Amino acid sequence: MTALVIVESPNKVKKIQKYLGNGYVVAASVGHFRDLPQKEMGVAPPRFIPKYVITNKRVVSNLQQKAKNAEMVYLATDPDREGEAIAYHLREALRLKNYRRIAFHEITEKAVKASLAEAGDIDMGLVAAQEGRRVMDRLVGYRVSGPLSDRLQQRASAGRVQTPALRLVVDRENEIRAFVPTNYFEVVATFEAETGKWEAKWDSKPYLKAGQDYLQDEAFANSVATLREFTVQDINTKPVTRKPPPPFISSTLIQAASSQLKIKPKKAMQLAQELFEAAVITYHRTDTPNLSDEAVGMVWDWLRQNGKDNYIPPA
Incomplete structure (x- = not known):
């Protein structure tokens, strides 16, 4: 008998299979294969229990066959809420009895084998978090997707993030259209030194009239721009420490x-x-x-x- 390891992406299968070798069969769920129905809300008050449907029957059928021949099934979906939810849906759709949940944050031989030694159960708290997000997507965005697609004349989806983001974009666009431009003037002096050119910007704040934020006297700005002699009033020097940027998130x-x-x-x-x-x-x-x-x-x-x-x- 062999053990079945189910990952999300089919692109991971070959490398993980190489690490695990004989005694293991690695297969992919190809991401989500069970979701809320496309042509109806799929969730309703008062209990808001999601109604799930299989969206990729071919994948499920293939995994069911492999699971039948496996002594143990390891659910190795991604280590996040979505991955935890996929692991849960695999357990439910395949009706698994002998299964363990494993997760790794890097695809290296050491990490993959260590995850098998630390196999645990599905974190139902993370599953509930993902389910809550998915339900919110439906409640907040499902009715917006249709009109949005019509307006953009292309398929578009909206959810708990896109819908309020769209509102922010619309509000900002209205602010831009209502904006009244103000003409003002600045003066910048350019200096040449042995180390190269550098610039200094004129501080016009002391010359602003009451209630003004910008200098609007063009003649005054032009007169300032004719200056060619400058006095250095003060020099401040201080050590600056530069650190490398942190790793990407x-x-x-x-x-x-x-x-x-x-x-x-x-x-x-x-x-x-x-x-x-x-x-x-x-x-x-x-x-x-x-x-x-x-x-x-x-x-x-x-x-x-x-x-x-x-x-x-x-x-």
């Missing part, structure tokens, strides 16, 4: 991808998922900057081997 990863590489959030997370599945990075859907001890050790080993010990911190 989901939000900072998306921000950096957008600002530095002009990659849209959805594409950035797709690429990160592929890197995670290839065991190149640790888990990216996270709000913690913690790094894998194993990964840090590998980096330090590489630095030592390449004569870059000075890059290794004392602690």
Whole structure:
């Protein structure tokens, strides 16, 4: 008899199968396969109990066959609320009796095998949290998705996040349309030094009239701009410590991808998922900057081997 290990992504199967070897069969749920129905609300007061339907019957049928031949089933879905919920739905849909829940934050041989040694049960608190979020999506956004799609003339979904975000966008757009522009003037002096050019901005606050926020006297600004002699009134020097940025979390990863590489959030997370599945990075859907001890050790080993010990911190 063999043990069945079920992960979410089919892209993880080959690498994890390689780590576990004989005695294990690795298969994928392909993400969510059980959800609220598409053509009805699927949840109603007073108890708001979700009505679930199978959305990928082929995957469920395939996993049922594999589970029948397995002595033990390990639910190795992602270590987050969604992953915990998928593990729960696997247990329910496959009617599992002999199962254990395992989770790993990096796809390395050490992490995968350690998760088997630390197998536990499904965290029903996380399942309830995900279910609450899913129900909120329906209650808050289900009725918005249709009109929003019609207005955008393309398929769009709304939920507990998108709906209030859409409201904020609309409110901001109304503020922009109601904005009355104000013409004002600034003066910037450019200086040349041995170290290069630098600029100083004129502080016009002492010259503003009562109730003014900006200097609107163009003639006065032009007269200031003709100045060519300056006196340094004060110099302040202080040491500045610069620290390296912390490891990426989901939000900072998306921000950096957008600002530095002009990659849209959805594409950035797709690429990160592929890197995670290839065991190149640790888990990216996270709000913690913690790094894998194993990964840090590998980096330090590489630095030592390449004569870059000075890059290794004392602690």
